[in-house]
Amino acid sequence: MSRTVQRIGVFDSGIGGLTVLKSLMELLPHTNMVYLGDCARLPYGTKSPKTIVHYSLQCSRFLASKDIDLLVVACNTASAHALGALEQELEIPVVGVIEAGARAVIDSGGRRVGVIGTPTTIRSGAYVRIMHEIEPDLEIISQACPLFVPLVEEGWFQDEITELVARRYLSGMIEARIDTLLLGCTHYPLLKGILGNIMGSEVQIIDSAFSIARVVEEIVGTPAKDLTHAEVVYYLSDLSPRFIDIGEVILGHEMKYxxxxDLCV
Amino acid sequence: MSRTVQRIGVFDSGIGGLTVLKSLMELLPHTNMVYLGDCARLPYGTKSPKTIVHYSLQCSRFLASKDIDLLVVACNTASAHALGALEQELEIPVVGVIEAGARAVIDSGGRRVGVIGTPTTIRSGAYVRIMHEIEPDLEIISQACPLFVPLVEEGWFQDEITELVARRYLSGMIEARIDTLLLGCTHYPLLKGILGNIMGSEVQIIDSAFSIARVVEEIVGTPAKDLTHAEVVYYLSDLSPRFIDIGEVILGHEMKYxxxxDLCV
Known part of the structure; x- marks a missing residue:
């Protein structure tokens, strides 16, 4: 099913969702995008489901006011807890990063799967539930990694401390001899190097940021004939120079607009 | 100057301020306390001054509605940026953790002082400014330690990874041969063991949580004659079991009420 999509809205609890935006811009360079990062209230990953639904509805209402035709929930925590509420409220397609990541694992043919994410994402069991709905026999182990987001935001991507933390978090997965590791948080693609070293080349790493961009590409279908340069606009609920610095590292280019x-009014 | 204080309000961005509450309960066991933790929007330490003032005003309005006679700003970030706005808005005394910590350093006689805190607290320069107002000749070096809060919340108080992170953050202070280390964040008293090991016994460690409780004790003065058991009530803007678990570890006893x-209405 493909449809005319002029403008895609993407939201995340902060700037991690820029990994999703980056993949979308690569696959759909002629589609306009509006990104909303709720930096004023990040992280979502340690908060309760009730609060996450409340915040997600505020974010999606803001993006809906910007005339988007499709909403991408780049935040894993929001996808785990608020997708139903968002689909009920909005009249446009809503794509969540969790469903996309789970589908990518199934398509990859992995049989022993490790899922890593924030405490709230892992506690929700959403990745496991969706994968087991499709493939009930899949072996899945999960691990919350609460320090990964602050380590990424510290800029310690290739670092002995990050490697020690990762080795501790992943030790159960190494023992369980997983064949596939699903990165269930948008910040984690920035740790791909370290995670790949620790798990070894025989373990495939599935990046949910890339997976969701592929799902959106299928919905959007053939690009519009009008190949003008697309407009990408960023809104942040807390405009700190630090977020822009990290955001530009994630994107690999300038955040122009x-x-x-203020989402909390 | 001492005055009749029936009920003290304490707020923090989360549960770190419970180290302040704990010190207050020890020094003033017969005074009622109302604690507010803005867990729904923590941490404040990475956000902009504008957002911090906005959140702090919401927190103090909520506590004022609970009939407090004195407000303790247990959050270092809020003390650094919002104290003026709070004093202007409220008609009761407002005590900030930064002024109290700075005073304690001066009283201790330290000459080469290291200050550690969250990125926003350190960037504000508030500790340095207040200490230099009193003692212009003091040598002060500052260091932001963004990973300390998540490490404490992970429960890794005595841990090789926490020690490695602390050694990296403190290396400049060791080289500068400081004689006094000021813990400029309410979470940090839980790392006192590791920080003491790294700095050595010749460096005195000043805990701003204890310092602020002493300042409040001076204001409150002689305890009321009515020595009934005081009431302590907790409000959290996000009620997650995780916060209560960590909170009870910090307090060393049950959080009963x-x-x-919802502060964001």
Whole structure:
């Protein structure tokens, strides 16, 4: 099913979702994008489901006011807890990063799967539930990695401390001899190097940021004939220079149009 | 100057401020306390001054509605950026953790002082400014330690990884041969063991949680004659079991009356 999509809205609890935006811009370079990072209230991953639904509805209402035709929930925690509420409220397609990542694992043919994410994402069991709905026999082990987001935000991507933390978090997965590791948080693609070293080349790493961009590409279908340069606009609920610095590292280019937004009014 | 204080309000961005509450309960066991942890939007330490002032005003309005006679700003980030705005808005005394910690350093006689805190607290320069107002000749070096809060919340108080992170953050202070280390974040008293090991016994460690409780004790003065058991009530803007678990570790006893509150309405 493909449809006319002029403008895609993407939201995340912060700037980690820029890994999703980056994949979308690569696959759909002629589609306009509006990104919303709820930096004022990040991280979502340690908060309760009730609060996450409340915040996600505020984010999606803001993006809906910007005339988007499709909503991408780049935040794993919001996908785990708020997708139903968002689908009920909005009249446009809503794509969640969890379903996309789970599908990518199934398509990869993995049989012993490790899932890593924030405490709330892992506690929700959402990845496991979706994968088991499709493939009930899949062996899956999960691990919350609460320090990965602050380590990425510290900029310690290739670092002995990050490697020690990762070895501790992943030791159960190494013992269980997984063949596939699913990165269930948008910040984690920045740790791919270290995670690959620890798990070894025989373990495939599935990046949910790339997976969701592929799902969106299928929905959007053939690009519009009008190949003008697309417009990408960023809104942050807390405009700190630090977020822009890290954001530009994630994107690999300048965040040109960045605006402040108050979601809590 | 001492005054009749029936009920003290304490707020923090999360549960770190419970180290302050704990010191207050030890020094003033017969005074009622209301604690507010804005867990729904923690941490404050990575956000912009504008957002921090906005959140702090919401927190203090909520506590004022609970009939407090004195407000303790247990959050270092809020003390650094919002104390003026809070004093202007409220008609009761407002005590900030930064002023109290700075005073304690001066009283201790330290001459080469190291200050550690969250990125926003350190960037504000508030500790340095207040200490230099009193003692312009003091040598002060500052260091932001963004990973300390998540490490404490992971429960890794005595841990080789936490020690490696601390050694990296403190290396400049060791080289500078400081004689006094000020813990400029309410989570950090839980790392006192590791920090003491790294700095050695010749460096005195000043805990701002204890310092602020002493300042409040001076204001409150002689305890009321009515020595009934005081009431301590907790409000959290996000009621997650995880916060209560960590909170009870910090307090060393049960959080009996805990209520959910929505500050963002």
């Amino acid at each position: 960045v605006y402040d937004v | 805990v209520y959910d509150v």
